[in-house]
Amino acid sequence: GKPLGALTSGSQGPQPVGSLTTHVLNTATGLPAAGLALRLAQLGEPGGQWTELAQRWTDADGRCLPLLPPGQAEAGTYKLRFETAAYWQGLGYTSFYPFVEVVFTITDPAQKLHVPLLISPYSYTTYRGS
Numbered sequence: 001g002k003p004l005g006a007l008t009s010g011s012q013g014p015q016p017v018g019s020l021t022t023h024v025l026n027t028a029t030g031l032p033a034a035g036l037a038l039r040l041a042q043l044g045e046p047g048g049q050w051t052e053l054a055q056r057w058t059d060a061d062g063r064c065l066p067l068l069p070p071g072q073a074e075a076g077t078y079k080l081r082f083e084t085a086a087y088w089q090g091l092g093y094t095s096f097y098p099f100v101e102v103v104f105t106i107t108d109p110a111q112k113l114h115v116p117l118l119i120s121p122y123s124y125t126t127y128r129g130s
Contacts, residue, residue, distance in 0.1 A: 032062025
């Protein structure tokens, strides 16, 4: 049979390319924000009801698995909600912002989208990344 190493090496391959990713950085420390809960929702038309699509926690690098797997994105309005208060509380800080909601529009579902978030207890910044 195959040696054990040959069986396990396949799992070390590249992660699937997601159509929507994020990265959270703690700008007070300059380090990734690990263990931060976030959720993705899509705005329904008509009526404007939000439908939750995914829940994630950031890893040690401030990243998580793609929020939309390849081929699952569709044109529309989406919202990333980051639970910043619980994150800062865990570090012993009070946050001015209890959570951060980033609302954005996907016009081309085939494009890779990266929506990073930079946070400190008294500010946040987001931008369209690549």
